[in-house]
Amino acid sequence: MLIYIFDVDDTLIFHNKENHDYYNMETPDDLKNLLEQIPSDYNFIYTNGTYGHGDAVIKNMNLQGNITKIFARDTIPYKYPANMKPSFHSLAYVNQEIKKITGESLHQCFFFDDMIKNLETAKVFGWITILIHPEFINYKNIPYIDYTFPNIYQALIYFLLIE
Numbered sequence: 275m276l277i278y279i280f281d282v283d284d285t286l287i288f289h290n291k292e293n294h295d296y297y298n299m300e301t302p303d304d305l306k307n308l309l310e311q312i313p314s315d316y317n318f319i320y321t322n323g324t325y326g327h328g329d330a331v332i333k334n335m336n337l338q339g340n341i342t343k344i345f346a347r348d349t350i351p352y353k354y355p356a357n358m359k360p361s362f363h364s365l366a367y368v369n370q371e372i373k374k375i376t377g378e379s380l381h382q383c384f385f386f387d388d389m390i391k392n393l394e395t396a397k398v399f400g401w402i403t404i405l406i407h408p409e410f411i412n413y414k415n416i417p418y419i420d421y422t423f424p425n426i427y428q429a430l431i432y433f434l435l436i437e
Contacts, residue, residue: 275381278314282321284388308430309340319344360395
């Protein structure tokens, strides 16, 4: 079973110095089309933001039909900082909940995030780690990072083509 787990900020949406309103901007259908084509059985959001933030961004991007569940700092039952990535407790909770949702004890999780520390902890759970970062080339030799890409589009195209 293939599970895709996506961070929101600077992974699905990239913030820059321009003043974008990510709750009200028009979003191209490219990302939605890619998510509909990737060979995953389930897609999850895992954000250090609030559930409301994750939900608003997903709705704005018209991705709600592609997402099984959103894990956020206010839906993980631990107190700060244990409720947030890269906390071992936070990732253990998400990993356990995914197993409950999918009914599978063995699955392959692909985790897309822009923060190296988050990927380091995810590797402890056997997740396949994908760094999304504009300077991706500088992080290719870190042992707990399996793949690096400059943006989510190139990452998804790659995984679409290799399956």
